Amino acid sequence: MSKMLALASPHTHAGTSTTRLMYIVAACLLPAAAAGVLYFGLPALIVLASCIAAACLSEWLCLLLRRHDWRACMDGSALLTGLLLAMSLPASTPWWVAAFGSAFAIIIGKQVFGGLGHNPFNPAMLGRVMLLICFPVELTDWRAIATPDFADGEIILSAAWQGIDAISAATPLYNMAEGLSLVELVSGAHPGSLGETSSILILLGGLALVWLKIIRPVIPVALLLGLGAPALVAHLIAPESFDSILHHWLSGGAMLAAFFIATDLVSSPTSNKGQWVFGLGCGLLIWLIRSFGSYPEGVAFAVLIMNAATPVIDHYLRPAVFGSQSAHLQ
């Protein structure tokens, strides 16, 4: 049968592969992750490592139990889930909490549905929401940044960077009154989840994905519009109670969600129209949760809610069949 499969046309192929896709996405995330390590120190590195290791290990275990080819645990999809989850966690998260969340994401979020391609929800966000509910204290323990000093050609790593004596702080989403400068928001030199703070690096990574045609720009644009439009209007009407559009775009996980989380291939709609609805819905929900909800950040919830709507979106918003709008239909 396998030989018969290979005989069908087309006989030629573009040369893309799912594994390559996954590793490119991970590579585009790396600069932002590296910035996280720079700002938050060794604890960030530990969170990253434990998430990725736990994801790959649980993938391997599940594939083994399901009698699938266990080597597929290195196809990049588990690694990406672990990486994304880690980047959405505070650097201070204990390693075992991070690892637990990551294993949950893979096992419950993905493998119980049938593995790669079958999960209705974004596994990383499912893991994050589970952690947020089970470990609210650990998941909201934001640290002040502890960037190493580069003086006289020497790198001075503070105790905080080494994770010994960290200083707690509030994320910009908790306390907008603190007023971070635009430079701080863009560069990421402010408290927050370890991979979410550097908006500029995430944006660049995301644009690289668009340029490499790994993702279509529809979902990022729609999400940023869906988040930006209500933010703009609300801020114009009542600037005291609503954050500005830039604040919404550049703080928290908005940028990461726009380019890397909401664009998850498996759990997002496939048609252009569907992606517009999905992106706008995610953006709007993020704004609503941030502005009116009891949680400071709404990315994970927003994405999961829209994931749940994906089958319906895919069912109703299909591309138009060629010729169906023909003037000669009658």
Place this chain on the structure above:
Amino acid sequence: MFLSARPFAGGIHPKGFKELTEDKYIDRLDSPDHLYLNLQQRNGAKLVSLVEVGETVFKGQLLAKGSSDMAVPLHSPVNGKLEAIKEVTSPHPAGLKTSCMVLSNNGDPRWGEDHRPCDFRQLTPEQIIQKVLDAGIVGLGGAAFPTGVKLRLARQAKVHTLLINGGECEPYLTCDDRLMREQAAEIVSGVQMMLKALGAQQAIIAVEDNKGEAIAMMADAIAELPQISLKSVPSLYPMGSERHLIKAVTGEMVPPGQLSTKLGILVNNVATARAVFHAVRFSRPLIERVITVSGAAVEEPGNLVVPIGTLVSQLIAQRGGLKVDAARLVAGGPMMGQALPSPFVPTDKSIGGVLALTESELRQEQSHACVRCGSCVEACPMGLMPFQMAAYSRVSDWPQAQHFGLDNCLLCGACSYVCPSKIPLVQYFQHARGNLNAQRSMRQKSAHARELTQARQLRLAKEAEAKKAAKAAKASKRKRPARRRAASGGEE
């Protein structure tokens, strides 16, 4: 971010590999020793041989014909002898054997009859169409639909525009490109003849913009012909698809499930136009065609004029043979062509390319499950959702597969070409289509059977009634004389 002006949504830019052959002049194949002419056509129609085994045949002689115009006649490509009529492996991927006429060739290149040139302006449209039918011409773009039938139907539908397809969007293939560069005048003459046959007002020759020289040559050839124009269309697969070419050239769309004649447009391929020229001008039947021989395994890729019925192995041998092992032989282009079961199968009128592909050129086997990336949706030129169609075909849910557009699928393979998981989507669609066809013919059969049964019952009932009536009539006839007899008896 600028949206490029695409002539239609979807479509892909596959790697062309046309540089392998596009700059080489068309060669003529050395006269082959034996030819194998298939008596069964692609559309299933069967032909009956008009020649006895052992008889001498001449080049251009009518050898076999079918019962209707859908079965195009076969002519002898060579001078020689009908050696046998036997079962020979056909180019079908399953290696089915079909009945073939085996001709031996005496190497004499002359035509058997004198083919005096004839001025098509003196002919009526019906006469032109009859000449095309008699010449056994089929669409040389790959579908192999009888051209004469197509012209006749289009004439009845009163088409106003003849669109000549010089798209050639399949990678590797350059036979149409070369033909346009080398035989532009003949193609244009064929177009004029078809215009007359159709009674259409204008012809548009559409060529993909990656064929600059072909465009220049065609532009020269149509220079003083106001009825014929030339249009360069973007190179985008599947530009050669009738519907998409019409959209790119005229901006109009053929409604799903309908024919282009509804818009008053008929599409024909450039090579077909040239065959029409030879048929009408010289009364020469279609006995040869240009075939691209290419692929990384071929020593010297190029284009050849090949008599119909030549073995694939001979084409490859003439181009220097194979330099490395070929992982697969393909008849046609790599997007929609069919894998050949062996090199020892004859070519037919529909085959425009023979590719010997190496392992590295081939699509590998499926590597992952579908990750719903939507690449196929974006690539589909028909606006379908291939991954959904494949998922439903996989579980034999044909109605759902149809719901997602199976009936509108062109089987162009754009989806499978871009799929990062290398899912053999087209195979699922072919499988589903095959099953639906089987169901349809089953339904037709049972409907026919039902009709027959009903007719039989009706007939039986009628017969029974007639019998009854006859009996009654007889009885009444008998009764009356009986009564009379009784009465008379009484009298006695």
